[in-house]
Amino acid sequence: MAIVVPASFRARYDEIEPLLKVTEEFLKSRLPQEFADWNPVTIQTRPKGIESLYSKLQKGETESIWDLDDLVGARAVFLHPSQVKAALDAARTAFDPVEAKNIEARNPTDFRYQQPHLIVRLPREFTERNPQLANLKIELQFTTYIQHALQESTHDVIYKGDKFSWREHRMDSRLRGLLEIVDDVLVDISNIAAVEEEPAYPVFDNRNEILDVIKRVWGAAELPGDMRRFVITIEGLLKGSKMSNSEFEQACIDTPDLINALSISPLDKVVGVLLRWDAQKVISGLGKRRILVTRELEDLVPEVRGVPQGKRVTL
Secondary structure (H helix, E strand, C coil), X not given: CCCCCCHHHHHXXXXXXXXXXXXXXXHHHHHHHHCHHHCCCEXXXXXXXXXXXXXXXXXXXXXCHHHCCCCEEEEEEECCHHHHHHHHHXXXXXXXXXXXXXXXXXXXXXXXXXXXXXXXXXXXXXXXXXXXXXXXXXXXXXXXXXXXXXXXXXXXXXXXXXXXXXXXXXXXHHHHHHHHHHHHHHHCHHHHHCCCCCCCCHHHHHXXXXXXXXXXXXXXXXXXXXXXXXXXHHHHHHHHHCCCHHHHHHHHHCCHHHHCCCCCCHHHHHHHHHHHHHHHHHHHCCCXXXXXXCHHHHHHCHHHHHCCHHHEECC
């Protein structure tokens, strides 16, 4: 239900709203630059809306609008807790810090929602050009991806619901405790998983064998960023063509002009190698798959012309 906001306050809000928008636009531009080294999952910004602002002032805890800590807020979401700490330290340097909250070690039995955040003012070089914003305070929140997901899922129910529920608050705290453990595990998942011996699993063993092959064929700089997708695609092509991993490696060795070509991608090179090896087997083994045929691939591998139109990706 919307609250009643007096016309006099609406007029006042109309005066300051452009300033909040300017600040928000500055944060949208500046924060991604400041946090780029830690690859934030998302950065959310929001100016305080008129109803929320009026309700907060009604609490009587501040003397004026400019005393509020969160006229404009931002939340930066990262994958791991270590990135949260590093970004928080960077924000201290980039902005004019006023106060830090929820950054000290808390009671070990306390799992309440206590997101670390900074209250800051805008950088001096910005307020020198925009002196009307010199006193405006901003709340910068920092959190991990999974804690952010929980907060988004439960906020309206637990913190803005129409009743006070011990059970809901208790469940929220228990979930936060579990997710804190998950956060710690995700930071070092490879080492934690290595505690157990890797079992034999034919699907993954075969994919790792293909991975070893392509690493021997190409240098790391030549390979695509998404190696898992690359390997799975090659796996499907080899299976359809009834070609073994060793045969594939030998075919790559036998076609250095393709392997070293600069005009086509690694996957195009794989397709070319297979088509030169046995075009009919490759085409008949495609099943529902199609081949993306480019002019460059066709120039290097004339066998591509034998791929029927129904088995081509149309550009």
